[in-house]
Amino acid sequence: MTRVRQMSESVRERIDRRLGDPIWWNDVLQLVKTVLAAVAAWVIAASVLDLPQPFLAPWAALLVVHATVYRTFSKGAQQVAATVVAVLLATGVGEALGLTTGSIALLLVVALVLGAVPWLGVEATTIATTGLVVLTTGFESDVLLISRLVDTGIGVAVGLLVNVLVWPPLRRRTAAEAMDRIDDGIGALLVDIADGLGEGCQEADVAAWIDRTRDLDGDLEHAWALVRQAQESARMNPRRSARAMKDPKQWHGLLRRMEQAVAETRSLARTLGSQQAHRETWGAAFADPWLAMLGDAGRGARSADPAALVDVRRRLEVFAEELRSTERSPEWPIYGALIINLRNIVDAMDVVAEANPIGGNRLPLRIPVRRGTAAAG
The missing domain is CATH 1.20.58 (Methane Monooxygenase Hydroxylase; Chain G, domain 1)
Incomplete structure (x- = not known):
């Protein structure tokens, strides 16, 4: 019984440390915000605007919600630019070669070559995957092409709003904890x-x-x-x-x-x-x-x-x-x-x-202790 009690107290102590750790709660909040942005983007694209293929909206939202507001804005701008480039590239290759193995290979090569452009380099994979999706799911319909641009815009806009309006991240505590x-x-x-x-x-x-x-x-x-x-x-x-x-x-x-x-x-x-x-x-x-x-x-x-x-x-x-x-x-x-x-x-x-303490006090969150347990201790 003593060993079981010691193990229980050890687990409780670890959970209490986690509950009182503001850095852990910051990571949890960022995860919740990312999911919220993706779901909201899907609902807007699929249910509100009834776009034909709204899958790009939650995908763009997932990519845009970053650890800082500034990076969210900068990555959002890159995301929009990369999507426009991908749609135009897929349209051009599709109109010229149709949907063939050669057209897919050409699209991927050109998209990855665009990685040499400093501003778009980090989005080379995004250009390739988005262009591939556009080429394989339909490049002949102007409605679909516009829909994909709207999908991406919705995802980026929702990601920006959620990250800015819902407790915008400030990585002060993470840095302070490392210094402590x-x-x-x-x-x-x-x-x-x-x-x-x-x-x-x-x-x-x-x-x-x-x-x-x-x-x-x-x-x-x-x-x-x-x-x-x-x-x-x-x-x-x-x-x-x-x-x-x-x-x-x-x-x-x-x-x-x-x-x-x-x-x-x-x-x-x-x-x-x-x-x-x-x-x-x-x-x-x-x-x-x-x-x-x-x-x-x-x-x-x-x-x-x-x-x-x-x-x-x-x-x-x-x-x-x-x-x-x-x-x-x-x-x-x-x-x-x-x-x-x-x-x-x-x-x-x-x-x-x-x-010190550089990072401030820990959060006053703990597992409630039953009176009988406390008295026994």
Whole structure:
């Protein structure tokens, strides 16, 4: 029974995390909007206007509803242009060669060659498939050709309206969540380095720390891409909260600070790796306070505690001043390098910690707990 209860609590916890995740709800909303746009386009084309072959309307709507309003408009314009080109191409090939294997091959070749046109290149497949449908389902009737253009226009228009009017997407939370995870990762790595040095690390541990900084570099690249997408999502977005994302200078500054912190952490780890013998000869006078400050800096970054990071900076300044008054030893260059690395990390991360939580609070959604279950726990 205990194991079953633990599994149940684990499942409940995962569901609660999902329900409180605004990014997940954003994806769900985008899925619902896409389906809504496609169904509405079909109803308008098939039931309201009674077009003879309305299948292009929901298809165009599916292609047009994108992650940002700006991309929806730009892709909508490309979609209309690609459909017009496809209809004209299918009509010309059909009138010249009829419906034959050669005409289909020629249409596909020409459509894919149009992919060389920069503005239409991303729609090369759309031109080919639309032209193929027009050619094989009837190119001789002007009514059908006009109907296909109307179908596409309906799909594009419905997709635009749904994406703009129904909670237009603003990818702010997605980018913010990625940034929050990076500073957590930096803090966790600093704590692990401090703990590892205190217990006596090996070359493999240092190599693993350096590899983790490379992973953080990849996370930073992903976060930069998400911030750019969030900035794009603010363009042509009617939501009031979109104004701040049109030029997210603060986020750019935070990402640059985290890039510096990662670079300094990698430098610190490489210093440790190239000076293994020195770790054994540091002595408690340097090792104990420096390792304590390194661990506290990591915990401050991980918990987004700017006061803790400011305290580490103050302690580090006092520590460096005390070292200057002591007799210099052969280890002094290593002491200086490690102190500078830690100082730069703290200087970079205190502003990041002060800005957290970047993405705001989680949504207050959870699975209801029955009174009997709560009392038993």
